[in-house]
Amino acid sequence: MDEEQLVKVYKALGEPTRLKLVKALVSAPQMACQDIAEKLDIQANSTLTHHLKLLTDCGLLVVEKEGTYRYYSLQKDVLKKYAPTLISE
Template identity: 45%
Template sequence: METIDTASICKALGDANRLKIVQTLSGCEKCACVILEALNISQPTLSHHMKILRDCGLVNVRKAGKWCYYSLNCDTLRAFQQFIAALDCRPVESECSGPACG
């Protein structure tokens, strides 16, 4: 499994615009202009969000001339999915018997 910075990914995904960017990139590469239209934000704001998503490894960028094309980094995304899937959310009986545990 690829080593990922889980905290950085969670922080990156903690912003509604970045979540929408990731959803927009699901399934295919997109030009920055398409992402801008989908989010209705300024180009500098998009650049800021894309830098954060690239820095945590969730997004790849491909430059073609003056255009930037973004896609999800599937290796990082799969590693993050595995991290989430490994969390145990079953109810657990408390072993605590102190007065604060009820």
């Protein structure tokens, strides 16, 4: 097990907003930034960007760019490895 990634994943999921974000993406194949902001009621783009960057850096999220839009989806294999209970909820 990669201890560095383990620490990053648990640190990222230890923050309530990021945990809600991951839970929201469990039921959706992918979401755009605007959809995530609306679902989680995040007003500041910089706040959302910060959370998305941390989740992407630890390997939990993948970003797909399409024009000016960015779509985020879960790396389910990483989630299954480090936090399998989130998938079964």
